Amino acid sequence: MFLIGDSTVKNGRDDGQNKGALGQWGWGHFLGDYFDSNKITVEDDALGGTSSRTFMTNPKLWPTVLAKIKPGDFVMMQFGANDANAINDSTRARGTFKNNSDTSVAIHNMLTKQDEVVHSFGWYIRKFISDTKAKGGTAIVCSLIPRNNFKDGKVLRADKGYGLWSKQAAEQGGASFLPLNDIIADDYDKEGQAAVTAKYFTAPETLHTNEGGAKFNAFAVVQGIKGLTDSKLKDYLKN
DSSP, X not given: OEEEESTTTSOTTSSSOTTGGGOOBOTXXXXXGGBOTTTOOOEEOOXXXXXXXXXXXXXXXXXXXXXXXXXXXXXEEXXXXXXXXXXXXXXXXXXXXXXXXXXXXXXXXTTTOSEEEEEBHHHHHHHHHHHHHHTTOEEEEEOOOOOSOEETTEEOOOTTTHHHHHHHHHHHHTOEEXXXXXXXXXXXXXXXXXXXXXXXXXXXXSXXXXXXXXXXXXXXXXXXXXXXXXXXXXXXXXX
């Protein structure tokens, strides 16, 4: 199983040293602990700072992963944390259109100095799915993890944004959808912001989790896998 995504999946050098005392970890580091290594290998190919667009267009990222996919393999993806950035600027140029449409625009990328056609967030997710299926693999789309942002005692969800577009793209592409945002948010609502902050984040960080938060998110992914009625991935979990 190949994991692709941003820093919430694989943070820094994947050693907990990113941001020093904050000790940031991505959930992908701990997900393999739940699988039978005699039956399946979990490879975390996520990279911090990437959006769905830049992960796809960077020749060292998606093209490299895609070349390794064989029939029967799985690709689990989670994007959205960085897709709201600018579509074209001289520093990151990683934004996508904020929807699941076929909207696109041709640009001359100010960062890469290359011509590029930029699409919607949903378009890139659908492309990951179709590329995976073309190699005989199975795609699983996760909605992005919630930030540690609360309003009126409830954590803010992505059910009208990237979480929704992830679900729509998965359905359109014929992929499994894992509602990770809701699974985690349901628990956050029960625990409350004070407990969530103390256990899963190191202030002032609100997006990137500490070790406890990453382990909890990995466990949430496993719960989501168990709930997938259309995926054989659960067969590879440890008893």
